[in-house]
Amino acid sequence: MCRWMGWLGQPVLIDELLFKSQHGIVDQSLHSRMGAEPTNGDGFGLGWYGVGEHPALYHSVAPAWGDANLRELAAHIESRLFLAHVRAAIGSPVQQTNCHPFRHGNWLFVHNGFVGDFRELRRDLMLAMEPDHFAAVEGSTDTEVVFRLALGLGLEQDPVRALEHTVGLIEETARRRGREPMVQATFGVSDGESLWAVRYATTGPARSLFASSVASTVRELYPDNARFARLKDDDRLIVSEPFADLPGVWEEIPQSSAVRVAPGGVFDQSPFAPLSAPVP
Amino acid sequence: MCRWMGWLGQPVLIDELLFKSQHGIVDQSLHSRMGAEPTNGDGFGLGWYGVGEHPALYHSVAPAWGDANLRELAAHIESRLFLAHVRAAIGSPVQQTNCHPFRHGNWLFVHNGFVGDFRELRRDLMLAMEPDHFAAVEGSTDTEVVFRLALGLGLEQDPVRALEHTVGLIEETARRRGREPMVQATFGVSDGESLWAVRYATTGPARSLFASSVASTVRELYPDNARFARLKDDDRLIVSEPFADLPGVWEEIPQSSAVRVAPGGVFDQSPFAPLSAPVP
């Protein structure tokens, strides 16, 4: 179990959202309200688009709430698009190469959830990867495998469709091995321009996922809030858990759906369903 | 807020008590029931008496629940006397030199609690230390200052009396500076032969502290428990929180008191009250 958040909008100092928000993601790392695991202290990751080639990554195995470097970076890096992730390890080691976001070229990927029976399926799934992606695997999480499968299935062309194929492939692999398939997921994906979010579970309720409302709505609801007054109509947050208990500010992303957020106020929603994967 | 435990008795593999006990200290690091802070993920420390000169220390800044090295050590080190501590940092950095136990020669020291207004009193308290102890300070916690003050006030001759002088000195220093004095503490001390525990708060309730009952009592209460069947009459645990909800196994150590546990079934209890410190 993990928690993640994504921001797309005007450039902001990252700690505005990471540390200064009530019940923000670092606070959630210490005591989440909605998650299966209340503590997410097994590593932190931040990926941001800014200067330099490709997005930058900061991966730390220290709990987010006590990481002095994270506080420094958040207070001194400004970004118009970033993804942050706090991790609660379930089985795989606490190490930087297991921290989200994962990156390939200009793409970032985060995940809250798990692949059921991953240990048993790992070999089959890694064989299904393209050899170049196999060679690039550095950690031991299910998420890195999901990401590299999706890259081989066209993530860079159509991320939602590629994830539908990836989920389909994982579910089929589980069935072929006589296992009950289970993909439990909210995914966050970005290419530096758009931010996609997916919410899905093979069975039962999926992990929670919310998007912030259009800025004008938020400002109208809370006309006296100085922070909200600065919000622009292009600004959007995608979060595992709402930052604070503000009615009207958060829209739940329905299960089995995907959204795309992009500059100019784009907020597209579409259904998400596993597709059978082309034979690799 | 922190949690600690001490064992004195027959040699045991440390993980018997650290990991295999229901609601043991590592479990408490993730979700304490009685503490002010439910998560104690800001470092771990273990001090044990065994082979080699003086007690050994293992200090880690990783949360106890995810520290692979800690699991290895606990599963492969046997000791008849050890102290373990999980830390929830309140202000001072998460670094190995701030992890308990602190050590001087053959002595180990752990602390759950805090010195009120420590930042304001730190200079006065460090000046009150003996110069050699000042030079030896490596970290920035209140506990290390308490320990080194107590060493200068005779901890190695009479640990309880030295701590009474130390607490008196701290409270006087606070008053002299116009502060409301506050020492909130359970202390654990050992010289490799005895284990002392102190429970005290200047005002209000002190942090919780418990000792395990005499082994024969425990065995009678739970005649079918294989673990308890192995308990010998000399075996004693001192803990911040009872390991499990077993009525009759735990005796609360009263506030403003000290206990000494030693081989041969020694379990001495005495009152604890601040003493005015000799002028350093």
Add this chain to the structure above:
Amino acid sequence: MCRWMGWLGQPVLIDELLFKSQHGIVDQSLHSRMGAEPTNGDGFGLGWYGVGEHPALYHSVAPAWGDANLRELAAHIESRLFLAHVRAAIGSPVQQTNCHPFRHGNWLFVHNGFVGDFRELRRDLMLAMEPDHFAAVEGSTDTEVVFRLALGLGLEQDPVRALEHTVGLIEETARRRGREPMVQATFGVSDGESLWAVRYATTGPARSLFASSVASTVRELYPDNARFARLKDDDRLIVSEPFADLPGVWEEIPQSSAVRVAPGGVFDQSPFAPLSAPVP
């Protein structure tokens, strides 16, 4: 490039050999004389047989020369059989799961050297592993792959023969992929009773490897040395580099050979040559 040492003999405090020896392995971590890389600061590992089930592991990403925990453990753990390893990373991340020794049941494994073109061969080699071993891979080094291949090829029955098959398999895999095969290696292996060491390179000189002479020879050469006076005839050290410039104390293990050291003064030497691996 890395450095390792193994001890089999009377129980010793580990720091006798790790820190107190002139030009010992921790000293080598800071400035090796014989290696391709003079600094081996990318992690440390220690595996020892003692109390508890199976051998214990301590893996650290801090440089060996500055790791306070390592000094503590070495000064307080006694062992009759241990392996220590300092790492100079070549390509793979500095993380605990990439630190040697690797362990499976009662077996430990260390490696100085590399598999040529590992990134290109990794997928083929991991497919050649038994599925259970594939699932158990936690890190991203070539050594972990070599170890798990060897386990599938009978390491637990005949470690030298299994390593001959493993090296053969790796070289064949390289050739099949149109690569010049290259296995550069000194391997250290133990089951808790014997200590095996292998020295081999596909082409050119292999990494250096030495065994200490029979204790009686050492004592005769240096009759006034108090440390050597304590040596027993069963005691043997295997090292990447001689600990000090003591003529007569060290015997070079010839290239393309394997030795087995065991209690009772056993010191068997045999040739080592790649064998074609049975099709997995």
Add this chain to the structure above:
Amino acid sequence: MCRWMGWLGQPVLIDELLFKSQHGIVDQSLHSRMGAEPTNGDGFGLGWYGVGEHPALYHSVAPAWGDANLRELAAHIESRLFLAHVRAAIGSPVQQTNCHPFRHGNWLFVHNGFVGDFRELRRDLMLAMEPDHFAAVEGSTDTEVVFRLALGLGLEQDPVRALEHTVGLIEETARRRGREPMVQATFGVSDGESLWAVRYATTGPARSLFASSVASTVRELYPDNARFARLKDDDRLIVSEPFADLPGVWEEIPQSSAVRVAPGGVFDQSPFAPLSAPVP
């Protein structure tokens, strides 16, 4: 022994100077040519002026050459003024609070060298600090004490004069304690506008220190070098060791002198000599 570098000039991606320069500071961390210690693997620090309030800090206890986060930050952070430091610990623990630069408000401070007999003088020197600075000490290095003494002696008004008083105070303190005084130092200081560098040793040769020549000189010497072609006349580097063996590019800063570099091509040099400190 340590190494440091400072940049003041046009905004650059930090890795241009940190990783891409031949024999740059990260390379020096692995094998310095001029230092007393060839390896500087006991922590790294970077302080930069950019967005956000005050300069930012990144402190790491991993060796600079293997720190994935450092590579990420350097490749994605642009700054017109930054200080970087690699540490070789001499006595004090390897921990983030002992990493340079130290910071107070808008000021950064780095140091290569040491205070002789620091352990014996530490108490006296800390007592000489202003109480607020005493309270703010987080680590255990001599450098943090030097910095906080200098702050109390007017660093923010006149950094060179304050350091002259600080060095005088330290030397007097040593003499008063019957010790041979020894301050061995190159200091780097910045307020975000200027960059000051000091080179001094109480006796014998001081640590090496160099400034880059005026950009036009560098370009004339190496007309075909694309990197140098981009240099502007305001750009200046201050370094412990020249980055590469380029004759003409580096000017040694004489012993017992201070320089100030500032925008507009300012490069002022002045003598540096200890002053008796006002009684605190």
